[in-house]
Amino acid sequence: MYLVAIMGNCTILFIIKTEPLLHEPMYYFLTMLAVSDMGLSLSSLPTMLRIFLFNAMGISPDACFVQEFFIHGSTLMESSVLLIMPLDRFIAIYNPLRYSSILTSNRLAKMGLILAIRSILLMLPFPFTLRRLKYCQKNLLLTYxxxxxxxxxxxxxxxxxxxxxxxxxxxxxLDLALIVLSYVLILKTILSIASLAERLKALNTCVFHICAVLTFYVPIITLAAIHRFAKHKSPLVVILIVDMFLLVPSLMNLIVYCVKT
Structure with a gap:
């Protein structure tokens, strides 16, 4: 499944790069999403290979800290991309005549760079704060x-x-709250459009965006709730939710945006 997610996102990136008709803002946002999905899949792939090929459940602390940095960094990057994706609909609805001139490839590239820097800066303290702790065993018994x-x-x-x-x-x-607020404003504007055809056209892209948001945040919120409130949680349930957290966004984004394209 990890290889499917990785190969699928590589295919999306290749198609967007080689097809001039897809050199549009919406597909540049999809490129950012695919890159963050690939980061999530690639950072968790070594664990799967280690378990299935060598049946090794333990991992050294340093390797664990590196994996933790990339998993959470990719997660935060995807959250940031989902946060700015409503820009596509905002400008298309409120200022359609200047849509292409506002969302230029240079501006979108700068947005992607800023989001990457934000993710790195927020995640950078994690390996150092974990490294300063004392652990009772040489190898940490973790899956992810x-x-x-x-x-x-x-x-x-x-x-x-x-x-x-x-x-x-x-x-x-906060990213999720701003995303919800953005789509409330967008949907309110769409419903005020007189023409049914234009209303459906505007709703079309929003539905795919909202699906991407749900497939990303539902596993994260579920996992956080289990960590916080489940006192006697089953390890099997936790591993299942973690697999959903790592795989569902990548696979569902492939399905959602392939259907959209």
Missing amino acids: CLHQDTMKLACSDNKTNVIYGFFVALCTM
Whole structure:
């Protein structure tokens, strides 16, 4: 499944790059989404290979910190891309005549760079705050290295990690709140359009955007709720939710945007 997600996103990137008709703002946003999905799949692929090929459940702390950085960094990057994707609909609805002149390829490239820098800066403290903790075993017994699970294996005080992890989670939830607000405003404007044909045309792209948002945030919120509220959680359930968190967005984005294209 990981290879399917990786190859599928590579195919999307190749098609968008080689097809001049797809050199439009909406497909540039899709490119950013595909890159972040690939980062998520590639960062978790070594764990799957390690387990299935060598039946090795343990991972060294340093390797765990690196994987944790890339998993959460790719997650935050995808959240950021989903946050700016409503720009496509905002400008198309409110200023259609200047749509192409506002969302130029240079501006979109700068947006992508800013989002990447934001993700790196927010994630950069994680490996260092985890590294300063003391762990009771040489190899951490984890499947995937997520921040919540890694810091719980420490034998020393992890209050700093809890506080900073909560701050990053708030940033992600702020992204979601702004996305919801954006689509409320967009849908309110769309419903005020007199022509039914124009209304359906405007709704068309929004539906695909909203599907991408749901497939990304539902597994994240479910996983966070399990970590926070489930006192006697089954390891099998946690692994299943983590697999959904890592795979569902990549696979569903492939399906959603292939249908749209």
